Amino acid sequence: MDTLHAMLSGFQDAMTFHNLLYCLIGILVGNVIGVLPGLGPTATISLLLPFALTLPPESSIIMMAGIYYGAMYGGSITSTLLDLPGEAASVVTTLDGYQMTKQGRAGIALGIAAIGSFVAGTFSVIGLSFLAPGLANFAVRFGAPEYTVLTTLGILLVAYLGTKSFIKSAICALLGLLIATIGQDPITGSIRLTFGSTNLLGGIDFAAIAMGVFGVGEILYNLENLSKGTTVTTKVGRIWPTMKDFAQAKWAIVRGSIIGFLVGILPGGGSIIATVASYGVEKRLSKTPERFGKGAIEGVAGPESANNAAAGAAFIPLLTLGIPSDAVMALIFGTLLLNGVTPGPQLISDHPDLFWGVVSSMYIGNVMLLILNLPFVGLFIQLLRVKSSILMSFAVILTMIGVYSLGNDSFNMWVVLFFGILGYIMRKAGFDPAPMVLAFVLGKILESSFRQTMLLSNGDLSIFVTRPLSGGLIGLIVVLIGYSVFRWLWPKRRSA
Numbered sequence: 062m063d064t065l066h067a068m069l070s071g072f073q074d075a076m077t078f079h080n081l082l083y084c085l086i087g088i089l090v091g092n093v094i095g096v097l098p099g100l101g102p103t104a105t106i107s108l109l110l111p112f113a114l115t116l117p118p119e120s121s122i123i124m125m126a127g128i129y130y131g132a133m134y135g136g137s138i139t140s141t142l143l144d145l146p147g148e149a150a151s152v153v154t155t156l157d158g159y160q161m162t163k164q165g166r167a168g169i170a171l172g173i174a175a176i177g178s179f180v181a182g183t184f185s186v187i188g189l190s191f192l193a194p195g196l197a198n199f200a201v202r203f204g205a206p207e208y209t210v211l212t213t214l215g216i217l218l219v220a221y222l223g224t225k226s227f228i229k230s231a232i233c234a235l236l237g238l239l240i241a242t243i244g245q246d247p248i249t250g251s252i253r254l255t256f257g258s259t260n261l262l263g264g265i266d267f268a269a270i271a272m273g274v275f276g277v278g279e280i281l282y283n284l285e286n287l288s289k290g291t292t293v294t295t296k297v298g299r300i301w302p303t304m305k306d307f308a309q310a311k312w313a314i315v316r317g318s319i320i321g322f323l324v325g326i327l328p329g330g331g332s333i334i335a336t337v338a339s340y341g342v343e344k345r346l347s348k349t350p351e352r353f354g355k356g357a358i359e360g361v362a363g364p365e366s367a368n369n370a371a372a373g374a375a376f377i378p379l380l381t382l383g384i385p386s387d388a389v390m391a392l393i394f395g396t397l398l399l400n401g402v403t404p405g406p407q408l409i410s411d412h413p414d415l416f417w418g419v420v421s422s423m424y425i426g427n428v429m430l431l432i433l434n435l436p437f438v439g440l441f442i443q444l445l446r447v448k449s450s451i452l453m454s455f456a457v458i459l460t461m462i463g464v465y466s467l468g469n470d471s472f473n474m475w476v477v478l479f480f481g482i483l484g485y486i487m488r489k490a491g492f493d494p495a496p497m498v499l500a501f502v503l504g505k506i507l508e509s510s511f512r513q514t515m516l517l518s519n520g521d522l523s524i525f526v527t528r529p530l531s532g533g534l535i536g537l538i539v540v541l542i543g544y545s546v547f548r549w550l551w552p553k554r555r556s557a
Contacts, residue, residue: 068190071417074119075425083120084422087127088430094128095135095151102132103388103495107275108456110268110396111463118400119415122393123422129389130182130372130423133332134430137174137365142167151368153336157353157360164356172300173310173358174365175434181318181366182427185373188322190420193409197381200406205513206525208383210534212507215384217541218327220496230496233487237497240265241504248512260472267395269464269476270501274494275388276460277477278484280453302358310362313343317366324367325374327386332368339367373423379404380416383506388495391502398502 074080094105106113106125113121136151141158154174161170203211216238220230243254244264255261302310317339324335343363344353353360378384383405385391397404402412409416464473484494518524526532 064191064194067194067413067417068421070413071419071421072424074414074418075123075421080120080123080418080422081425083116083124084127084426085429087124088131088134088426088433091128091131091133092135092430092433095132096138101279102129103275103392104279104456105132106389106392107271108460108463110272110392113396114268114399118397118402118412119418121396121400122415122419125389125393125396126376126419126423127426130369130426131430133182133365133369133372134175134178134434136368137178137361138171141170141174141361151336151365152333153340153364154361156340157355157357160354160356161358161361166356168300169302169306169358170361171434172302173306173362175300175431176302177310177314177317177362177366178369178434179427179431180314181321181370182373182430183424184318185322185325185370186420186423186427189373189377189423193377193381193416193420196377197406197409200382202530203406204528205510205517206528206531207534208510209507209514210525210531210538211382211384212503212510214534214538214541215378215382215386216496216500216503216507217538219386219499226491229492233492233494233497234500237500237502238504238507240270240497241501242508247505247509260470265476266473267399267502269473270480271392271395271498272460272464273477273480274484274487274498275392277457277481278488278494280457281481281485282488284453306358310358313339313359313363314366316342316346317363318370320363321367321370322374325371325386326377332371335367335371336364339363376419380408380419381406383408385499385502388498391495391499394502 075084090105090109091102094101106128109125109128113125116124133151137154137158140151140154142162158170158174161167216234217231220227220234239254241264243261245251245262246253252262317335320339320342321332321335324338325332340353340360340363343357343359344350347353347357347359375386375390378386379390379394383394383403385394394404402408402415460477461474464477465471487494487497514524524531525535
């Protein structure tokens with residue numbers, strides 16, 4: 062009853078005019094950037110950070126969350142019609158979605174994708190509503206040693222699960238931890254790695270790093286594959302699926318929702334892994350697996366359900382443990398910190414209006430997206446006429462204006478440009494910048510927790526293994542590292 066009462070209170074907050082407005086803005090922007098190949102939710106949210114920081118914390122997170130799960134909806138449109146993923150998590154949808162378009166069933170594919178996304182998104186928010194409070198109550202037991210190990214585990218999981226190369230991701234994470242130490246020591250106040258610059262005494266601004274790496278860096282990388290704008294000649298046709306289509310897709314939607322939710326909870330799991338896992342399960346369970354890749358409706362329904370379920374589930378570790386599971390969650394984490402709100406076990410008790418307001422807005426946002434996507438698909442398709450060069454140039458200008466407005470300081474503009482070039486070079490060299498930004502966000506928590514632990518134990522490192530919770534988490538870290546080493550050595554041993 063307490064949860065239901067809190068949810069009703071959250072709906073009262075979410076239904077206020079300004080929160081409904083920012084929810085609508087978020088899902089509209091998310092849908093648009095999901096349709097337009099190139100930007101994606103991470104880059105878009107990073108570019109909008111200056112605007113988000115002018116809003117109340119609840120409104121800014123409602124808008125960012127809307128952009129995130131709205132992009133999951135929009136990404137299916139270009140994947141289905143043009144064989145061109147508008148968002149990374151929609152890559153798997155191209156396998157069968159585009160084949161359905163070639164068969165004249167584009168509308169059915171888009172319709173089942175929208176319905177599956179709605180069901181899965183609602184399922185994940187229900188899971189968030191009932192699972193998060195219990196997990197937060199358990200995490201209240203965590204002290205400084207547990208937080209030290211937990212943040213370390215979060216960084217390792219993101220590096221291991223979220224990217225192709227664990228070694229490259231680990232290097233990026235170490236770089237992020239190094240950048241997090243720039244400025245004054247939080248305990249002694251001594252100066253570190255400022256190289257005599259007074260601008261670095263307070264450390265590097267999170268918004269500037271995020272806007273540089275994910276905003277400018279992503280734009281520079283995508284400029285190499287500019288699209289001059291596309292005219293869609295495919296007729297969408299009837300959107301609403303038939304009863305036969307529903308019968309074929311219903312269990313794919315259910316399984317995709319469950320798989321996406323379970324994968325989304327894991328730090329580093331993300332929507333991409335969820336969609337691949339869902340597609341693999343559907344193909345394995347199908348009595349006619351040869352249909353997959355040739356227009357199977359289950360190949361659209363499962364992955365599209367999985368990516369939306371994963372997007373909602375990603376908020377669980379963020380809001381209850383203070384561990385961002387991917388780059389978008391890291392941006393939301395940083396936004397909360399800059400607004401004076403610390404994500405973690407105390408969030409629900411200290412800021413219940415924010416937590417339940419955001420959760421309730423996600424129920425409303427999923428309904429809004431279903432209403433928008435079914436009748437207005439044709440309108441969103443016409444956005445593909447926009448030239449990428451115009452869109453990205455406009456985004457860079459807004460970025461520089463926005464970062465200057467944060468503190469009326471031109472130094473942050475140079476920081477954005479530096480990290481934009483760094484992000485571009487990293488992408489070109491095959492390094493994913495997400496672990497670097499995640500490690501930067503978690504670095505300050507990791508350092509302060511570790512230093513507090515050392516003060517509690519008088520420098521005795523055994524405190525980490527003698528406490529049950531931290532000792533268990535260390536066991537998980539050892540297993541993860543051991544498994545990574547085994548996977549690296551086993552192919553070489555077999556070939557030898």
